Amino acid sequence: MSNQKKRNFQIEAFKHRVVVDPKYAEKTWKILEHAIHEIYNHNASGLSFEELYRNAYNMVLHKFGEKLYSGLVTTMTAHLKEISKSIEAAQGDLFLEELNRKWNDHNKALQMIRDILMYMDRTYIPNSRKTPVYELGLNLWRDNIIHSGKIQSRLLSTLLELVHRERTGEVIDRGLMRNTIKMLMDLGSSVYQDDFEKPFLEVSAEFYKVESQKFIECCDCGDYLKKAEIRLNEEIERIAHYLDVKSEAKITNVVEKEMIANHMTRLVHMENSGLVNMLLDDKYEDLGRMYNLFKRVPNGLSMIRDVMTSHLRETGKQLVTDAESSKDPVEFVQRLLDERDKYDKIICQAFSNAKTFQNALNSSFEYFINLNSRSPEFISLFVDDKLRKGLKGVSEEDVEIILDKVMMLFRYLQEKDVFEKYYKQHLAKRLLSGKTVSDDAERSLIVKLKTECGYQFTSKLEGMFTDMKTSQDTMQGFYANHPELAEGPTLVVQVLTTGSWPTQPTITCNLPTEMAALCEKFRSHYLGTHTGRRLSWQTNMGTADIKATFGKGQKHELNVSTYQMCVLMLFNNADRLSYKEIEQATEIPASDLKRCLQSMACVKGKNVLRKEPMSKDIGTDDAFFVNDKFTSKFYKVKIGTVVAQKESEPEKLETRQRVEEDRKPQIEAAIVRIMKSRRVLDHNNVIAEVTKQLQSRFLANPTEIKKRIESLIEREFLERDSDDRKLYRYLA
Amino acid sequence: MPPRASKRKSAPPNSSSVTSSDGRSVSNKAKTKGMDKIDRLFNTYANSSLGVIDPEGIEALCSDLGVDYTDVRILMLAWKLKAEKQGYFTQDEWQTGLKALGVDSLTKLKKALPELEKEVEEPSNYEDFYIYAFQYCLTEEKQKSVDIESICELLNLVLGVQFRPQVDSLVEYLKVQNDYKVINADQWINFLRFCKEISFPDLENYDATQAWPLILDNFVEWMREKQS
Numbered sequence: 001m002s003n004q005k006k007r008n009f010q011i012e013a014f015k016h017r018v019v020v021d022p023k024y025a026e027k028t029w030k031i032l033e034h035a036i037h038e039i040y041n042h043n044a045s046g047l048s049f050e051e052l053y054r055n056a057y058n059m060v061l062h063k064f065g066e067k068l069y070s071g072l073v074t075t076m077t078a079h080l081k082e083i084s085k086s087i088e089a090a091q092g093d094l095f096l097e098e099l100n101r102k103w104n105d106h107n108k109a110l111q112m113i114r115d116i117l118m119y120m121d122r123t124y125i126p127n128s129r130k131t132p133v134y135e136l137g138l139n140l141w142r143d144n145i146i147h148s149g150k151i152q153s154r155l156l157s158t159l160l161e162l163v164h165r166e167r168t169g170e171v172i173d174r175g176l177m178r179n180t181i182k183m184l185m186d187l188g189s190s191v192y193q194d195d196f197e198k199p200f201l202e203v204s205a206e207f208y209k210v211e212s213q214k215f216i217e218c219c220d221c222g223d224y225l226k227k228a229e230i231r232l233n234e235e236i237e238r239i240a241h242y243l244d245v246k247s248e249a250k251i252t253n254v255v256e257k258e259m260i261a262n263h264m265t266r267l268v269h270m271e272n273s274g275l276v277n278m279l280l281d282d283k284y285e286d287l288g289r290m291y292n293l294f295k296r297v298p299n300g301l302s303m304i305r306d307v308m309t310s311h312l313r314e315t316g317k318q319l320v321t322d323a324e325s326s327k328d329p330v331e332f333v334q335r336l337l338d339e340r341d342k343y344d345k346i347i348c349q350a351f352s353n354a355k356t357f358q359n360a361l362n363s364s365f366e367y368f369i370n371l372n373s374r375s376p377e378f379i380s381l382f383v384d385d386k387l388r389k390g391l392k393g394v395s396e397e398d399v400e401i402i403l404d405k406v407m408m409l410f411r412y413l414q415e416k417d418v419f420e421k422y423y424k425q426h427l428a429k430r431l432l433s434g435k436t437v438s439d440d441a442e443r444s445l446i447v448k449l450k451t452e453c454g455y456q457f458t459s460k461l462e463g464m465f466t467d468m469k470t471s472q473d474t475m476q477g478f479y480a481n482h483p484e485l486a487e488g489p490t491l492v493v494q495v496l497t498t499g500s501w502p503t504q505p506t507i508t509c510n511l512p513t514e515m516a517a518l519c520e521k522f523r524s525h526y527l528g529t530h531t532g533r534r535l536s537w538q539t540n541m542g543t544a545d546i547k548a549t550f551g552k553g554q555k556h557e558l559n560v561s562t563y564q565m566c567v568l569m570l571f572n573n574a575d576r577l578s579y580k581e582i583e584q585a586t587e588i589p590a591s592d593l594k595r596c597l598q599s600m601a602c603v604k605g606k607n608v609l610r611k612e613p614m615s616k617d618i619g620t621d622d623a624f625f626v627n628d629k630f631t632s633k634f635y636k637v638k639i640g641t642v643v644a645q646k647e648s649e650p651e652k653l654e655t656r657q658r659v660e661e662d663r664k665p666q667i668e669a670a671i672v673r674i675m676k677s678r679r680v681l682d683h684n685n686v687i688a689e690v691t692k693q694l695q696s697r698f699l700a701n702p703t704e705i706k707k708r709i710e711s712l713i714e715r716e717f718l719e720r721d722s723d724d725r726k727l728y729r730y731l732a
Numbered sequence: 733m734p735p736r737a738s739k740r741k742s743a744p745p746n747s748s749s750v751t752s753s754d755g756r757s758v759s760n761k762a763k764t765k766g767m768d769k770i771d772r773l774f775n776t777y778a779n780s781s782l783g784v785i786d787p788e789g790i791e792a793l794c795s796d797l798g799v800d801y802t803d804v805r806i807l808m809l810a811w812k813l814k815a816e817k818q819g820y821f822t823q824d825e826w827q828t829g830l831k832a833l834g835v836d837s838l839t840k841l842k843k844a845l846p847e848l849e850k851e852v853e854e855p856s857n858y859e860d861f862y863i864y865a866f867q868y869c870l871t872e873e874k875q876k877s878v879d880i881e882s883i884c885e886l887l888n889l890v891l892g893v894q895f896r897p898q899v900d901s902l903v904e905y906l907k908v909q910n911d912y913k914v915i916n917a918d919q920w921i922n923f924l925r926f927c928k929e930i931s932f933p934d935l936e937n938y939d940a941t942q943a944w945p946l947i948l949d950n951f952v953e954w955m956r957e958k959q960s
Binding site for chain 1: 876877916917918919922925941942943944945946949
């Protein structure tokens, strides 16, 4: 030792002085090899785990991992080759059983081997990047058994055969299948997929192609779908029981494609049993099944929807253009409501209330309801009928339901302003004749219309109700102020504000003296409290109740129109009156007078007058007498009420013209509104914006809009841009 | 030139000059001999009591110029004079117009007519002249449209040379259709645009969704029906 600097202490690793006996490795390996044999021969119980582990450990420690590993490979391979032979030898059904049994054995052996060789697994194997023991065991099994020439194809065909048998109704050993499939899955997903799944899917596709062809030839749509559903569920169940869950989507795709997608069109359009027939016959179950099955394939639902839509549009179109049904408006609307209810139920029950189907229903209705230009009028007549008598005795809830359904139809109308016009007319008649079944129902409908269309729509209608109420109060005030009139005829006046009520021409006639005097008193009373107003008597709209005594003393109370009253009162002072005399005395317009006389002289059961000659029509030379022989079962006799009727052709034309006229200022107002805010706008955009603004009332015609624009240009509200002819400019 | 405001007088316009003691207009005293000549020419045709050239005077002027009363060149002259009222020329209008033309005698005026034609046909002036022609026909106060009969004549006169086929068809249509009894300024200006922009007679590039006046939409439809 020299006198040098201090040296750092170094602690050296403690090394075992082990004797590296060259034969040592071989000896140790032999022990392990023997152990592996024993394990494979089910003789593992005699082995000492600790000893074997130590041996393996030592080998690896002394750098004999390579030997150990390759020895393992060789040994296992040899065993597997033996096993392979025994599996091949198995006959028929025993093949799979044998395979399974050997697989289980192998697994158990592999576990033990792995445990023994754990040290190698953790050190030598990662370092030398070799396959770990367990995985190695699986790979060897795969390569030597599964992929062995004799086994591979036999295995596949056996499995497929079993599946096929099960599909044809046989019962198979599912447990065996499950284990086999699990084995394949354990060997790696590519093994499962290549050695089973892919062929399985191909074969299944073929199977279902054939089956679906067979079914479609002999089954009707409903049955076919039932069968398809059953097959689909079977496959899903099969997956659950013994296949990889990842295969579910793939196999269901196959079934969906082969059984549904490929035959979709044919099924839907199948004669006598296809979609249209199902819809017509309300086959909810079949429709629901179709919906659920078609949902699974691309474009399935849209096909159902399209067929339903075109069918609905077709039937709807027939419904509204059918001349017969147009004869009875109430019937017409009821059929529309029924149709809508039907499809609502179908969509609800069979199509899981899908929004797209609801939309298809709505757009179809909107399409065909507007094909008949009288739809707005008819819907108003339907409501009129209901409010006059149809809703009598119906519970409040049911009334609401019916009104809501009517509102649904109303929403489909493009010409809502036409509806408004008719509704006003019909409402006026109902109010004035006191013929409404329920005030609450009337108001409820007004509220619904207001919610739908805004205040403007209903303000006049509400005005009409207000007038009725105010008139009642006015009458009370009148009689309170004139107690002396309590003895005479009772007057009931309804004061209608012009503008709220549908315009009527004011026709006066000569009232009987007593009435004329009474009316005058009322007029002065009213104008006394409301100076600055003007009252015009609407004699064509009133009614009267008069007591009559006939020849044999029969007494009746007659409920008649004002005109009729005027005519009848004349007979208090004369027994015989000619047409001309009546006309002169009453000054009722000729056409109204004729109808009035006709209703009293020519109608059975209401003939309070007698006419000479006894013809059906009223001639200007006819003479009239009181019918002394008049009889009626009832004390009160109603003669000719004013009922809302379907308009005659000329009336219809007139109403339509008025509606068109009313639209012009609305269009102009819309144009001005838009131009005022935009200042400059091009033609197409003006049309688009105006149409949008007026949408809730009616569908504006682009030609009409153009006319209005030109009129506004002429009146210098707008001008065309000097450079770009398509632009309009607002002139302040 | 922007369209004129629709201000029309119902009576013939008043002469704007004042006569002095020697019978000659005060406003002329300071002017040159040229102006004198113009004035004298004016007085040849003017109605002395009204102080303006009235329709009779214009007729006489036309015959002196060798031009028909209904000739388009008279209309062009009126445009050049910026005459406000159809059938009348005021002294102011006469003076301004003839000065602009650079003429002071009848012969010079006659010679100036072809040049006037060329001037009107210049693209920058043509539309202006075209609009003027319409407004010249608005004889009543607050009148905004011209009857179909007059429009047809006007179209012939003003557009006939350049757009003969269009004018012929359009005039035929206007006479048979019932939708319009009069034509307004907006429709009038669009007739010109139609002739200029739309290929005729195939009408290929006519698009009814563009902002053409409705009368032209109807005209095109009528044409197409005729052609098929």
